[in-house]
Amino acid sequence: MMRSDPRALQLNEQGQLKHFLTLDGLSKEILTEILDRAESFLSMGEQSVKKVPLLRGKTVVNLFFENSTRTRTTFELAAKRLSADVINLNIATSATSKGESLLDTLQNLQAMQSDMFVVRHQDSGAPHFIAEHCTPNVAIINAGDGRHAHPTQAMLDMLTIRRHKGQFEGLKVAIVGDILHSRVARSELHALKTLGVEEVRLVGPKTLVPAFFRDMGAVICHDLKAGLDDVDVVVMLRLQKERMAGALLPSESEFYRLYGLTEESLAWAKPDAIVMHPGPINRGVEISSEVADGDQAVILDQVTNGIAVRMAVMSMAMSGQVQEQQATGEEG
Amino acid sequence: MTLDLDKALNSMKQQLADYCQQQNIENPIVVGIHSGGVWVANEILDAVPTDEDLATLDITFYRDDFTRAGLHPQVGSTNLPAIEDRHVILVDDVLMSGRTIRAAMNEIFDFGRPASITLAILFDLNSRELPIRADIVGEQLSLAENQRVKLSGPTPLTVSVIETH
Numbered sequence: 345m346m347r348s349d350p351r352a353l354q355l356n357e358q359g360q361l362k363h364f365l366t367l368d369g370l371s372k373e374i375l376t377e378i379l380d381r382a383e384s385f386l387s388m389g390e391q392s393v394k395k396v397p398l399l400r401g402k403t404v405v406n407l408f409f410e411n412s413t414r415t416r417t418t419f420e421l422a423a424k425r426l427s428a429d430v431i432n433l434n435i436a437t438s439a440t441s442k443g444e445s446l447l448d449t450l451q452n453l454q455a456m457q458s459d460m461f462v463v464r465h466q467d468s469g470a471p472h473f474i475a476e477h478c479t480p481n482v483a484i485i486n487a488g489d490g491r492h493a494h495p496t497q498a499m500l501d502m503l504t505i506r507r508h509k510g511q512f513e514g515l516k517v518a519i520v521g522d523i524l525h526s527r528v529a530r531s532e533l534h535a536l537k538t539l540g541v542e543e544v545r546l547v548g549p550k551t552l553v554p555a556f557f558r559d560m561g562a563v564i565c566h567d568l569k570a571g572l573d574d575v576d577v578v579v580m581l582r583l584q585k586e587r588m589a590g591a592l593l594p595s596e597s598e599f600y601r602l603y604g605l606t607e608e609s610l611a612w613a614k615p616d617a618i619v620m621h622p623g624p625i626n627r628g629v630e631i632s633s634e635v636a637d638g639d640q641a642v643i644l645d646q647v648t649n650g651i652a653v654r655m656a657v658m659s660m661a662m663s664g665q666v667q668e669q670q671a672t673g674e675e676g
Numbered sequence: 677m678t679l680d681l682d683k684a685l686n687s688m689k690q691q692l693a694d695y696c697q698q699q700n701i702e703n704p705i706v707v708g709i710h711s712g713g714v715w716v717a718n719e720i721l722d723a724v725p726t727d728e729d730l731a732t733l734d735i736t737f738y739r740d741d742f743t744r745a746g747l748h749p750q751v752g753s754t755n756l757p758a759i760e761d762r763h764v765i766l767v768d769d770v771l772m773s774g775r776t777i778r779a780a781m782n783e784i785f786d787f788g789r790p791a792s793i794t795l796a797i798l799f800d801l802n803s804r805e806l807p808i809r810a811d812i813v814g815e816q817l818s819l820a821e822n823q824r825v826k827l828s829g830p831t832p833l834t835v836s837v838i839e840t841h
Contacts, residue, residue, distance in 0.1 A: 360746075380750060381747075381750065383753075384734065384736075384737075384750060384753055384754070387753060387754060387755075390756075390787070391786045391787050392760075392786070392787060392788050393785075393786035393787075395786065396737035396738060396783075396786075397737070397738060397782070398737050398742055398747075399742075401743075659737075659747060660747060662742075662746075663742070663746030663747035664746065666742065666743055666744070666745070666746040667745070667746045670744065670745075670746075
Protein backbone atom coordinates (compact mmCIF):
# COMPACT_ATOMS: atom_id res chain seq x y z
CA MET A 345 0.00 0.00 0.00
CA MET A 346 1.30 3.46 -0.87
CA ARG A 347 1.49 5.20 2.48
CA SER A 348 1.62 8.62 0.88
CA ASP A 349 -1.71 8.32 -0.87
CA PRO A 350 -4.45 9.79 1.34
CA ARG A 351 -7.03 7.81 -0.59
CA ALA A 352 -5.42 4.55 0.50
CA LEU A 353 -4.53 5.84 3.95
CA GLN A 354 -8.11 6.52 4.97
CA LEU A 355 -9.46 3.01 4.33
CA ASN A 356 -8.80 -0.17 6.32
CA GLU A 357 -8.22 -3.55 4.74
CA GLN A 358 -11.95 -4.22 4.50
CA GLY A 359 -12.31 -1.02 2.50
CA GLN A 360 -14.06 0.83 5.33
CA LEU A 361 -13.24 4.33 6.52
CA LYS A 362 -10.76 4.56 9.37
CA HIS A 363 -9.89 8.21 8.76
CA PHE A 364 -11.86 10.82 6.82
CA LEU A 365 -9.39 12.97 4.93
CA THR A 366 -10.72 13.55 1.43
CA LEU A 367 -13.61 12.53 -0.81
CA ASP A 368 -11.17 11.95 -3.64
CA GLY A 369 -11.16 8.22 -4.35
CA LEU A 370 -14.12 7.31 -2.11
CA SER A 371 -16.70 5.11 -3.84
CA LYS A 372 -20.34 5.95 -4.41
CA GLU A 373 -21.17 3.15 -1.96
CA ILE A 374 -19.21 4.76 0.89
CA LEU A 375 -20.66 8.21 0.17
CA THR A 376 -24.16 6.71 0.12
CA GLU A 377 -23.51 4.88 3.39
CA ILE A 378 -22.47 8.19 4.98
CA LEU A 379 -25.72 9.79 3.78
CA ASP A 380 -27.87 6.85 4.95
CA ARG A 381 -26.25 6.79 8.40
CA ALA A 382 -26.66 10.55 8.63
CA GLU A 383 -30.37 10.21 7.82
CA SER A 384 -30.85 7.85 10.73
CA PHE A 385 -29.04 10.27 13.05
CA LEU A 386 -31.30 13.08 11.82
CA SER A 387 -34.37 11.25 13.08
CA MET A 388 -32.77 11.28 16.53
CA GLY A 389 -33.92 14.89 16.78
CA GLU A 390 -37.29 13.48 17.94
CA GLN A 391 -35.77 11.81 20.99
CA SER A 392 -36.11 13.61 24.30
CA VAL A 393 -32.55 12.46 25.04
CA LYS A 394 -30.70 13.50 21.88
CA LYS A 395 -27.83 11.11 22.39
CA VAL A 396 -26.83 7.59 21.38
CA PRO A 397 -24.24 5.61 23.34
CA LEU A 398 -22.13 4.67 20.31
CA LEU A 399 -18.87 6.44 21.22
CA ARG A 400 -19.29 6.24 24.99
CA GLY A 401 -15.89 6.25 26.64
CA LYS A 402 -14.12 7.54 23.52
CA THR A 403 -12.19 10.79 23.62
CA VAL A 404 -12.46 13.19 20.71
CA VAL A 405 -10.04 16.13 20.46
CA ASN A 406 -11.02 19.08 18.28
CA LEU A 407 -7.72 20.42 16.99
CA PHE A 408 -8.40 23.76 15.38
CA PHE A 409 -5.27 25.40 14.04
CA GLU A 410 -7.56 27.87 12.30
CA ASN A 411 -10.69 29.43 13.77
CA SER A 412 -14.12 28.24 12.68
CA THR A 413 -16.84 28.61 15.24
CA ARG A 414 -19.60 26.89 13.27
CA THR A 415 -17.59 23.88 12.16
CA ARG A 416 -16.07 23.39 15.60
CA THR A 417 -19.43 23.73 17.32
CA THR A 418 -21.15 21.22 15.05
CA PHE A 419 -18.29 18.73 15.42
CA GLU A 420 -18.47 19.17 19.19
CA LEU A 421 -22.23 18.63 19.21
CA ALA A 422 -21.90 15.63 16.91
CA ALA A 423 -19.33 14.01 19.20
CA LYS A 424 -21.43 14.76 22.30
CA ARG A 425 -24.56 13.29 20.69
CA LEU A 426 -22.53 10.13 20.13
CA SER A 427 -21.71 10.23 23.88
CA ALA A 428 -17.98 10.83 23.36
CA ASP A 429 -15.95 13.05 25.66
CA VAL A 430 -14.80 16.13 23.78
CA ILE A 431 -11.88 18.48 24.28
CA ASN A 432 -11.56 21.65 22.22
CA LEU A 433 -8.04 22.86 21.62
CA ASN A 434 -7.49 26.18 19.99
CA ILE A 435 -3.95 25.44 18.90
CA ALA A 436 -3.51 28.91 17.46
CA THR A 437 -3.36 30.25 21.01
CA SER A 438 -1.73 27.33 22.81
CA ALA A 439 1.42 25.25 22.81
CA THR A 440 2.54 25.79 19.23
CA SER A 441 2.82 29.49 19.97
CA LYS A 442 5.34 28.56 22.67
CA GLY A 443 7.44 26.85 20.05
CA GLU A 444 6.30 23.24 20.45
CA SER A 445 6.28 21.39 17.14
CA LEU A 446 3.12 19.93 15.67
CA LEU A 447 4.33 16.38 16.17
CA ASP A 448 5.23 17.00 19.82
CA THR A 449 1.80 18.48 20.47
CA LEU A 450 0.11 15.49 18.85
CA GLN A 451 2.21 12.94 20.66
CA ASN A 452 1.20 14.53 23.94
CA LEU A 453 -2.45 14.29 22.99
CA GLN A 454 -1.96 10.70 21.96
CA ALA A 455 -0.32 9.94 25.28
CA MET A 456 -3.57 11.14 26.85
CA GLN A 457 -5.20 8.22 25.03
CA SER A 458 -7.32 10.16 22.60
CA ASP A 459 -9.31 8.13 20.10
CA MET A 460 -10.04 10.74 17.46
CA PHE A 461 -8.60 14.05 16.24
CA VAL A 462 -10.81 16.44 14.34
CA VAL A 463 -8.31 18.64 12.49
CA ARG A 464 -8.77 22.07 10.95
CA HIS A 465 -5.63 23.54 9.46
CA GLN A 466 -4.71 26.41 7.16
CA ASP A 467 -2.21 24.22 5.28
CA SER A 468 -3.39 21.76 2.65
CA GLY A 469 -2.55 18.19 3.59
CA ALA A 470 -2.08 18.73 7.33
CA PRO A 471 -4.68 16.11 8.41
CA HIS A 472 -3.08 13.65 6.01
CA PHE A 473 0.34 14.37 7.51
CA ILE A 474 -1.03 13.74 10.99
CA ALA A 475 -2.75 10.51 9.93
CA GLU A 476 0.46 9.30 8.35
CA HIS A 477 2.98 10.17 11.02
CA CYS A 478 1.73 9.95 14.50
CA THR A 479 -1.46 8.12 15.03
CA PRO A 480 -1.72 4.39 15.26
CA ASN A 481 -5.25 3.76 16.58
CA VAL A 482 -6.37 7.38 16.38
CA ALA A 483 -8.97 8.29 13.74
CA ILE A 484 -8.31 11.58 11.94
CA ILE A 485 -11.21 13.62 10.60
CA ASN A 486 -10.48 16.47 8.21
CA ALA A 487 -12.47 19.54 9.24
CA GLY A 488 -10.99 21.66 6.43
CA ASP A 489 -7.39 21.96 5.29
CA GLY A 490 -6.06 24.94 3.32
CA ARG A 491 -7.42 25.03 -0.19
CA HIS A 492 -7.49 21.24 -0.38
CA ALA A 493 -10.64 19.74 1.06
CA HIS A 494 -13.57 20.17 3.43
CA PRO A 495 -15.18 16.76 3.07
CA THR A 496 -17.79 16.97 5.84
CA GLN A 497 -19.08 20.27 4.44
CA ALA A 498 -19.41 18.67 1.01
CA MET A 499 -21.23 15.66 2.46
CA LEU A 500 -23.68 17.82 4.43
CA ASP A 501 -24.42 19.62 1.19
CA MET A 502 -25.00 16.24 -0.50
CA LEU A 503 -27.40 15.26 2.29
CA THR A 504 -29.23 18.58 1.91
CA ILE A 505 -29.53 18.06 -1.86
CA ARG A 506 -30.74 14.47 -1.46
CA ARG A 507 -33.34 15.41 1.14
CA HIS A 508 -34.73 18.20 -1.07
CA LYS A 509 -34.36 16.64 -4.50
CA GLY A 510 -34.69 12.93 -3.74
CA GLN A 511 -31.80 11.77 -5.91
CA PHE A 512 -28.70 13.03 -7.74
CA GLU A 513 -29.28 11.67 -11.23
CA GLY A 514 -30.27 14.34 -13.73
CA LEU A 515 -29.50 17.30 -11.45
CA LYS A 516 -27.66 20.41 -12.62
CA VAL A 517 -25.69 22.15 -9.90
CA ALA A 518 -24.03 25.59 -10.04
CA ILE A 519 -21.28 26.52 -7.58
CA VAL A 520 -20.82 30.30 -7.63
CA GLY A 521 -18.07 32.56 -6.34
CA ASP A 522 -14.49 32.18 -5.19
CA ILE A 523 -13.76 28.69 -6.51
CA LEU A 524 -9.99 29.20 -6.54
CA HIS A 525 -9.58 29.52 -2.78
CA SER A 526 -12.41 27.22 -1.86
CA ARG A 527 -11.77 23.83 -0.30
CA VAL A 528 -15.54 23.39 -0.24
CA ALA A 529 -15.75 23.64 -4.04
CA ARG A 530 -13.11 20.96 -4.57
CA SER A 531 -14.72 18.47 -2.19
CA GLU A 532 -18.15 19.32 -3.54
CA LEU A 533 -17.08 18.61 -7.11
CA HIS A 534 -15.73 15.17 -6.13
CA ALA A 535 -18.91 14.29 -4.26
CA LEU A 536 -21.32 15.50 -6.94
CA LYS A 537 -19.43 13.69 -9.67
CA THR A 538 -19.22 10.45 -7.68
CA LEU A 539 -22.91 10.54 -6.77
CA GLY A 540 -23.82 11.00 -10.41
CA VAL A 541 -25.29 14.48 -11.00
CA GLU A 542 -25.70 15.42 -14.64
CA GLU A 543 -23.70 18.64 -14.64
CA VAL A 544 -21.60 20.73 -12.26
CA ARG A 545 -20.99 24.35 -13.27
CA LEU A 546 -18.38 26.51 -11.61
CA VAL A 547 -19.36 30.14 -11.95
CA GLY A 548 -17.30 33.26 -11.25
CA PRO A 549 -14.74 35.69 -12.63
CA LYS A 550 -11.73 34.32 -14.52
CA THR A 551 -9.41 35.24 -11.67
CA LEU A 552 -11.37 33.05 -9.24
CA VAL A 553 -12.44 30.15 -11.51
CA PRO A 554 -9.31 28.62 -13.01
CA ALA A 555 -9.66 26.62 -16.21
CA PHE A 556 -7.98 23.50 -14.76
CA PHE A 557 -11.26 22.57 -13.05
CA ARG A 558 -12.42 21.48 -16.50
CA ASP A 559 -10.11 18.49 -16.12
CA MET A 560 -12.05 17.50 -13.00
CA GLY A 561 -15.23 17.27 -15.05
CA ALA A 562 -16.79 20.67 -14.35
CA VAL A 563 -18.26 23.18 -16.79
CA ILE A 564 -16.69 26.62 -16.38
CA CYS A 565 -18.92 29.71 -16.68
CA HIS A 566 -17.83 33.31 -16.31
CA ASP A 567 -21.34 34.64 -16.83
CA LEU A 568 -23.88 34.27 -14.02
CA LYS A 569 -26.92 34.06 -16.30
CA ALA A 570 -25.44 31.22 -18.36
CA GLY A 571 -24.23 29.57 -15.17
CA LEU A 572 -27.60 29.59 -13.41
CA ASP A 573 -29.72 28.77 -16.45
CA ASP A 574 -32.02 25.82 -15.64
CA VAL A 575 -30.07 24.60 -12.59
CA ASP A 576 -31.68 22.63 -9.72
CA VAL A 577 -29.19 23.63 -7.04
CA VAL A 578 -27.25 26.85 -6.47
CA VAL A 579 -24.30 26.71 -4.07
CA MET A 580 -23.05 30.20 -3.19
CA LEU A 581 -19.57 30.39 -1.73
CA ARG A 582 -18.46 33.01 0.74
CA LEU A 583 -16.39 35.74 -0.82
CA GLN A 584 -13.31 35.67 1.33
CA LYS A 585 -12.81 39.36 1.98
CA GLU A 586 -9.22 38.78 2.95
CA ARG A 587 -8.57 37.86 -0.71
CA MET A 588 -9.67 41.25 -1.95
CA ALA A 589 -6.29 42.75 -1.28
CA GLY A 590 -4.69 40.38 -3.74
CA ALA A 591 -6.19 42.34 -6.66
CA LEU A 592 -8.15 39.27 -7.73
CA LEU A 593 -11.32 41.31 -7.56
CA PRO A 594 -12.08 44.92 -8.40
CA SER A 595 -14.47 45.55 -5.47
CA GLU A 596 -17.24 43.98 -3.44
CA SER A 597 -19.92 46.02 -5.15
CA GLU A 598 -18.59 45.07 -8.57
CA PHE A 599 -18.64 41.39 -7.58
CA TYR A 600 -22.19 41.68 -6.24
CA ARG A 601 -23.35 43.36 -9.46
CA LEU A 602 -21.88 40.59 -11.63
CA TYR A 603 -22.15 37.46 -9.47
CA GLY A 604 -24.37 38.24 -6.49
CA LEU A 605 -27.41 36.03 -6.05
CA THR A 606 -30.52 38.23 -6.01
CA GLU A 607 -34.19 37.48 -6.61
CA GLU A 608 -33.63 38.63 -10.17
CA SER A 609 -30.67 36.34 -10.91
CA LEU A 610 -32.18 33.40 -9.00
CA ALA A 611 -35.09 33.53 -11.47
CA TRP A 612 -32.70 32.18 -14.14
CA ALA A 613 -32.53 28.88 -12.25
CA LYS A 614 -35.39 26.36 -12.14
CA PRO A 615 -38.40 27.67 -10.18
CA ASP A 616 -37.89 24.97 -7.53
CA ALA A 617 -34.11 25.40 -7.33
CA ILE A 618 -32.66 25.34 -3.81
CA VAL A 619 -30.06 27.85 -2.61
CA MET A 620 -27.23 26.67 -0.37
CA HIS A 621 -24.38 28.53 1.33
CA PRO A 622 -21.72 27.07 3.65
CA GLY A 623 -21.86 30.19 5.84
CA PRO A 624 -21.05 32.59 7.21
CA ILE A 625 -23.01 34.58 4.66
CA ASN A 626 -22.04 38.09 3.58
CA ARG A 627 -25.38 39.73 2.88
CA GLY A 628 -25.11 42.12 -0.03
CA VAL A 629 -21.74 40.72 -1.13
CA GLU A 630 -22.50 37.31 -2.60
CA ILE A 631 -26.19 36.94 -1.72
CA SER A 632 -29.08 39.34 -1.11
CA SER A 633 -31.03 39.24 2.13
CA GLU A 634 -34.24 38.49 0.22
CA VAL A 635 -32.71 35.31 -1.20
CA ALA A 636 -30.90 34.30 1.99
CA ASP A 637 -34.15 34.53 3.96
CA GLY A 638 -36.38 33.37 1.11
CA ASP A 639 -38.31 30.15 0.54
CA GLN A 640 -35.69 28.62 -1.74
CA ALA A 641 -32.83 29.01 0.76
CA VAL A 642 -31.98 25.85 2.71
CA ILE A 643 -29.02 27.35 4.56
CA LEU A 644 -30.26 26.45 8.05
CA ASP A 645 -31.13 22.89 6.95
CA GLN A 646 -27.47 22.61 6.01
CA VAL A 647 -26.46 23.39 9.59
CA THR A 648 -28.82 20.73 11.01
CA ASN A 649 -27.68 18.20 8.42
CA GLY A 650 -24.06 19.04 9.24
CA ILE A 651 -24.38 17.60 12.74
CA ALA A 652 -25.89 14.35 11.41
CA VAL A 653 -23.22 13.98 8.70
CA ARG A 654 -20.45 14.56 11.23
CA MET A 655 -21.99 11.94 13.54
CA ALA A 656 -22.07 9.49 10.62
CA VAL A 657 -18.45 10.11 9.61
CA MET A 658 -17.16 9.98 13.19
CA SER A 659 -18.93 6.73 13.99
CA MET A 660 -17.86 5.11 10.72
CA ALA A 661 -14.19 6.10 11.11
CA MET A 662 -14.17 4.91 14.72
CA SER A 663 -15.77 1.66 13.62
CA GLY A 664 -13.07 1.20 10.96
CA GLN A 665 -10.38 1.79 13.60
CA VAL A 666 -11.97 -0.72 15.96
CA GLN A 667 -12.15 -3.35 13.25
CA GLU A 668 -8.55 -2.78 12.24
CA GLN A 669 -7.40 -3.07 15.84
CA GLN A 670 -9.36 -6.30 16.21
CA ALA A 671 -7.78 -7.69 13.04
CA THR A 672 -4.27 -6.72 14.17
CA GLY A 673 -4.94 -8.14 17.61
CA GLU A 674 -5.99 -11.48 16.18
CA GLU A 675 -2.89 -11.72 14.01
CA GLY A 676 -0.64 -10.93 16.95
CA MET B 677 -36.12 -30.11 13.45
CA THR B 678 -39.14 -28.23 12.09
CA LEU B 679 -40.88 -25.39 13.82
CA ASP B 680 -44.60 -24.63 13.67
CA LEU B 681 -44.69 -20.92 12.92
CA ASP B 682 -48.47 -20.55 12.85
CA LYS B 683 -48.87 -22.33 16.15
CA ALA B 684 -46.29 -20.08 17.82
CA LEU B 685 -47.88 -16.93 16.36
CA ASN B 686 -51.37 -17.99 17.43
CA SER B 687 -50.13 -18.77 20.90
CA MET B 688 -48.60 -15.28 21.11
CA LYS B 689 -51.84 -13.65 19.97
CA GLN B 690 -53.93 -15.52 22.53
CA GLN B 691 -51.54 -14.70 25.37
CA LEU B 692 -51.31 -11.03 24.31
CA ALA B 693 -55.07 -10.59 24.29
CA ASP B 694 -55.36 -12.24 27.74
CA TYR B 695 -52.39 -10.34 29.13
CA CYS B 696 -53.67 -6.92 28.06
CA GLN B 697 -57.02 -7.68 29.63
CA GLN B 698 -55.60 -8.99 32.91
CA GLN B 699 -53.13 -6.11 33.28
CA ASN B 700 -55.64 -3.45 32.16
CA ILE B 701 -53.34 -2.38 29.34
CA GLU B 702 -55.30 -0.04 27.09
CA ASN B 703 -54.20 1.22 23.71
CA PRO B 704 -50.57 0.11 24.02
CA ILE B 705 -47.86 0.95 21.47
CA VAL B 706 -46.60 -2.19 19.73
CA VAL B 707 -42.90 -1.82 18.91
CA GLY B 708 -41.12 -4.28 16.62
CA ILE B 709 -37.32 -4.60 16.65
CA HIS B 710 -35.81 -4.63 13.15
CA SER B 711 -35.96 -6.81 11.16
CA GLY B 712 -37.56 -10.03 12.48
CA GLY B 713 -39.37 -8.32 15.35
CA VAL B 714 -41.15 -5.98 12.93
CA TRP B 715 -42.36 -8.93 10.85
CA VAL B 716 -43.64 -10.77 13.91
CA ALA B 717 -45.26 -7.59 15.29
CA ASN B 718 -47.10 -7.15 12.02
CA GLU B 719 -48.55 -10.64 12.35
CA ILE B 720 -49.78 -10.25 15.91
CA LEU B 721 -50.88 -6.59 15.80
CA ASP B 722 -54.57 -7.40 15.27
CA ALA B 723 -54.67 -9.38 18.54
CA VAL B 724 -53.66 -6.31 20.56
CA PRO B 725 -56.38 -3.87 21.67
CA THR B 726 -54.85 -0.71 20.18
CA ASP B 727 -55.53 2.06 17.64
CA GLU B 728 -51.83 2.83 17.26
CA ASP B 729 -49.85 1.99 14.14
CA LEU B 730 -46.94 -0.38 14.46
CA ALA B 731 -43.82 1.38 15.77
CA THR B 732 -40.31 0.22 14.84
CA LEU B 733 -36.93 0.22 16.54
CA ASP B 734 -33.48 -0.04 14.98
CA ILE B 735 -30.98 -0.73 17.75
CA THR B 736 -27.78 -0.33 15.66
CA PHE B 737 -26.57 2.65 17.68
CA TYR B 738 -27.39 1.04 21.05
CA ARG B 739 -25.62 -2.30 20.70
CA ASP B 740 -23.03 -3.20 23.32
CA ASP B 741 -20.40 -4.59 20.94
CA PHE B 742 -19.17 -1.43 19.14
CA THR B 743 -15.71 -1.65 20.69
CA ARG B 744 -15.45 -5.29 19.58
CA ALA B 745 -17.16 -5.31 16.20
CA GLY B 746 -17.64 -1.71 15.10
CA LEU B 747 -20.83 -0.57 13.41
CA HIS B 748 -23.38 -3.08 12.24
CA PRO B 749 -25.12 -2.56 8.94
CA GLN B 750 -28.24 -0.50 9.22
CA VAL B 751 -31.37 -2.66 8.94
CA GLY B 752 -34.19 -0.17 9.29
CA SER B 753 -35.23 3.02 10.94
CA THR B 754 -36.52 3.86 14.37
CA ASN B 755 -40.04 5.22 14.25
CA LEU B 756 -41.62 5.73 17.66
CA PRO B 757 -44.58 7.92 18.60
CA ALA B 758 -44.58 9.84 21.89
CA ILE B 759 -44.20 7.09 24.49
CA GLU B 760 -44.28 9.11 27.70
CA ASP B 761 -46.59 7.28 30.17
CA ARG B 762 -47.75 4.82 27.49
CA HIS B 763 -47.78 1.04 27.68
CA VAL B 764 -45.27 -0.49 25.29
CA ILE B 765 -45.35 -4.03 23.91
CA LEU B 766 -41.87 -4.81 22.67
CA VAL B 767 -41.77 -7.57 20.06
CA ASP B 768 -38.81 -9.58 18.74
CA ASP B 769 -38.48 -12.85 16.85
CA VAL B 770 -35.92 -14.67 18.98
CA LEU B 771 -34.74 -14.13 22.55
CA MET B 772 -31.24 -15.46 23.13
CA SER B 773 -28.64 -13.59 25.18
CA GLY B 774 -31.00 -10.73 26.06
CA ARG B 775 -28.53 -8.13 24.78
CA THR B 776 -30.81 -6.92 21.99
CA ILE B 777 -33.60 -6.32 24.49
CA ARG B 778 -31.29 -4.39 26.80
CA ALA B 779 -30.26 -2.18 23.86
CA ALA B 780 -33.90 -1.75 22.80
CA MET B 781 -35.00 -0.71 26.30
CA ASN B 782 -32.14 1.79 26.52
CA GLU B 783 -33.22 3.31 23.23
CA ILE B 784 -36.89 3.46 24.26
CA PHE B 785 -35.96 5.37 27.41
CA ASP B 786 -34.13 7.97 25.31
CA PHE B 787 -37.53 8.79 23.82
CA GLY B 788 -39.31 9.11 27.15
CA ARG B 789 -40.56 7.20 30.19
CA PRO B 790 -43.12 4.57 29.29
CA ALA B 791 -45.75 3.43 31.81
CA SER B 792 -44.68 -0.18 31.26
CA ILE B 793 -42.84 -2.43 28.83
CA THR B 794 -44.12 -5.93 28.05
CA LEU B 795 -41.77 -8.25 26.20
CA ALA B 796 -43.32 -10.54 23.59
CA ILE B 797 -41.10 -13.09 21.85
CA LEU B 798 -41.86 -15.62 19.13
CA PHE B 799 -39.16 -18.16 20.05
CA ASP B 800 -37.38 -18.20 23.38
CA LEU B 801 -34.03 -19.97 23.36
CA ASN B 802 -32.81 -20.72 26.85
CA SER B 803 -29.37 -19.14 26.53
CA ARG B 804 -29.62 -15.92 28.50
CA GLU B 805 -26.55 -13.84 29.38
CA LEU B 806 -28.53 -11.04 31.07
CA PRO B 807 -31.35 -11.11 33.63
CA ILE B 808 -34.11 -10.53 31.07
CA ARG B 809 -37.24 -12.64 30.61
CA ALA B 810 -40.18 -12.48 28.23
CA ASP B 811 -43.79 -11.98 29.38
CA ILE B 812 -45.23 -13.55 26.24
CA VAL B 813 -43.52 -16.50 24.55
CA GLY B 814 -44.78 -18.12 21.32
CA GLU B 815 -42.73 -21.25 21.82
CA GLN B 816 -39.94 -22.25 24.17
CA LEU B 817 -37.09 -24.03 22.36
CA SER B 818 -34.12 -26.06 23.48
CA LEU B 819 -31.56 -26.11 20.72
CA ALA B 820 -28.07 -27.53 20.50
CA GLU B 821 -25.27 -25.03 20.98
CA ASN B 822 -24.53 -24.79 17.26
CA GLN B 823 -28.18 -24.33 16.24
CA ARG B 824 -29.90 -21.01 15.53
CA VAL B 825 -33.42 -20.03 14.56
CA LYS B 826 -33.59 -18.14 11.28
CA LEU B 827 -36.64 -16.12 10.35
CA SER B 828 -37.14 -15.00 6.73
CA GLY B 829 -39.74 -12.54 5.58
CA PRO B 830 -41.74 -10.44 5.58
CA THR B 831 -43.91 -12.30 3.04
CA PRO B 832 -43.99 -15.16 3.22
CA LEU B 833 -42.83 -15.35 6.80
CA THR B 834 -40.93 -18.61 7.24
CA VAL B 835 -38.74 -20.07 9.95
CA SER B 836 -36.01 -22.69 9.95
CA VAL B 837 -33.33 -24.03 12.24
CA ILE B 838 -29.82 -23.60 10.87
CA GLU B 839 -26.53 -25.06 12.04
CA THR B 840 -23.58 -22.73 12.64
CA HIS B 841 -20.01 -23.96 12.43
